Amino acid sequence: MPHAEWEDFTFDGIGTRWDISTPRPLDASVRSRLLAIVERYDADWSRFRSDSIVTAMSRQPGRFELPAEAAALGDLYRTLYGTTNGAMTPLIGASLERLGYDAAYSLRPAGSALPAPRWEDILDWDGTVLTTSAPVVLDIGAAGKGQLVDLLAAELHASDVAGFLINASGDLLNSGPEPVTVALEHPYDPAKAIGTVSLEGGAICASAANRRAWGDGLHHVLDGTTGSPVRTSVATWAMAESTMLADALATALFFVPGADLERTFEFSWLTVFSDGSAAYSAGFEGTLFS
Structure with missing residues (x-):
């Protein structure tokens, strides 16, 4: 990992591991605000x-007030709900619970x-x-972690932290002075x-069927129109200015070709399909191994 001389602030949050790298150690007050x-x-x-x-x-209907970031999150989800014809939706929670990805992490389907x-x-x-x-x-798992990365980045900027790299279990936001080389994880072998x-x-964010997978072919990327796991794509990557957008589009790529999404969003992308083939945008200037 680049910036070996930088200092790392590592912690757990929202069920994942975080690492914030900075040129100098973060003040205790900044760390407290981030947490x-x-x-x-x-x-x-x-x-959960x-x-x-x-x-x-989930307990009863009504009117619910959420914090300021809800507005941008809702706008993005609404756009992607329409773009994917309902396949990508924030209302997928009950479908995930039915298949076993519930608050208790039972990982046992309760029905079809x-x-x-x-x-x-x-x-x-x-x-x-x-x-x-x-x-x-x-x-809101398809975009929430990315949005939280952006919220932490905003706090770091407000605290006059000059340059940083946020790594949220592989979803990266680079605000440092130098480029970072990112390895694209093999969808069937995390060690490669x-x-x-x-x-x-x-930012660059990834989504893969091998992450949060359980049972016989069950994983967390569900088609909202059927409630079933997506089968045609196995891994996606999206690069965008904001981590929330990159995170959301990495999931949207399971439902819509990247070229179609480029008509609405400015980003670059890579999709690996279940037959071993791949498609990518002209702007995805990476190197794929043979």
Whole structure:
């Protein structure tokens, strides 16, 4: 990893490992503020916590106030819901729970695949206010970790931290002065790479069917229209200016060709399919191994 001489601030949050690298050690006050942002985000958005706002939505319908970042998150999800014809949706939580990816991490299916409810039937997301007509299990996992990276980056900038690299279990945001060489993990063997790409600035995020996989062919990337795991693609990477966008588009690539998404979003991408073939954008200036 580049910047070997930099200092690392490592911690656990929202169920994943974080590493923030900086030229000098972060002040204790900055570290405390970063950890508070992570805790607050988890307390609002986690479907795995009994005290979160999202869990309250799953118990009864109503009007729910969420923090400021909800507006951008809702706008992005609404756009991708339309672009994917309902395949990518924040209402996929009940489908994940049905297949075993529940708050208890049972990893035991409780029934057959369950399509997500239609957004237009059950959810009104207006800025920071969500109004539901029935209990819903909201899951913002396709973009939430990326958004949290951006929130931490904003705090680092506000604290006058000059240059940093945030690594959220492989989702990276580089705000340092030098490019970072990123290995592209092999979708079937985490110990190997299928190539590399140089991240000069901005974010790169990945999504893969081998991450959070269990049972017979079950994994966390579900098609909202069917509730079933996607089979055609096995791994995707997206590079964008914001980590939230890169994170969300890495999932959207499972449902829509990257060339189609480029009509709406400015990003570069790579998709590896289950037959071993790959497609990528002209802007994805990486090296794929033969």
